[in-house]
Amino acid sequence: MDTENTSAPSRAQSAPADNPTRTHRHGGGITHDNTRHTTRFVVIGNHLVQHKELSLLAIGLSCHLQSLPTGAGADIKSLAARFPEGPTRIAAALRELEAHGYLRRERHRTQTGRIVTRTVSCNQPHASRREPADTGCPPAKRTPPPQRRTVQKALPAVPQPSSTAPALLQTAIDLLATLRRHDPRLLLSATDTAHLVPGAAAWLERGVTPSAVRHALTTGLPDEPLRRPAALLAHRLTDRLPPPPPFRTPPAAVPPPRHPLRNCEGCDRGFRAPETEPHCRDCRTTTDGAPPGTPPGHVPSHTR
DSSP: OOOOOTTSOOTTOOOOTTOTTSOOSTTOSOOOOOOOOOSSOOOOOHHHHTOSSSOHHHHHHHHHHHHSOTTOOOSHHHHHHHSTTOHHHHHHHHHHHHHTTSEEEEEEEOTTSOEEEEEEEOSSOOTTSOOOOOOSSOOOOOOOOOOOOOOOOOOOOOOOOSOOOHHHHHHHHHHHHTHHHHOGGGOOOHHHHHHHHHHHHHHHTTTOOHHHHHHHHHTTOOSSOOSOHHHHHHHHHHHTOOOOOOOOOOOOOOOOOOOOEEEOTTTOOEEEOOTTOOSOTTGGGSSSSOOTTOOTTOOOGGGO
């Protein structure tokens, strides 16, 4: 004896009047010849495949994205190479899915500092996003996602200078404070500035001018919004740190000139002095060449 299917509607029931996919014609409409899948299948909700506001291209594209393995290419270029619709129509379909909560595009920074876009396909739109349109089918039971506590990662370490001279650190502070004049996205908080100051000082003590440091930090920034500019600056201060200047031996002190030995014209004492000086140091204080305190006309005993 056949088992009665209690979940199937009776023949006397009519199709809902607000569902245009059901026909009122007797014996018309679609029938299904289904075989149960046991491998290589994906579960798709009716809230997606019967969505009243999404285009057929967006619905089909979402089904394709949900069937892809993690890490598969899901950007516009990869999808346009896979399907004949072209990048313009595919981009429009992706925007539809994003507007209805079936797709998220998140930007992430790699270990090398490069900004990449990650596509997240959602088989059930988040409860805080727009609710899917009524398709005439029983709504799927929603499980609220767990609340995640956002913990901000610590900034990357920066080089440390060998000197902590106040003038050097103040120059580094002034340099970091003026970065926002070159790019408004580089507006730093006091905490972020204090973390980056040693890194900037390490550049300055290696003989790099403030303008050269500023150029290294502000040139070639990505076009995307900077979620955490201090992290990008810390990476550049470390990754692009120039080597120390070459060691140079300080020049030796020039010895004083050694004058020839000559006799004083006043006391005949031997002394060293330029040829323009005829008297020794003691005789220079008198007008007649006699030692200090000697009466005029006195002849020293060692010259008699």
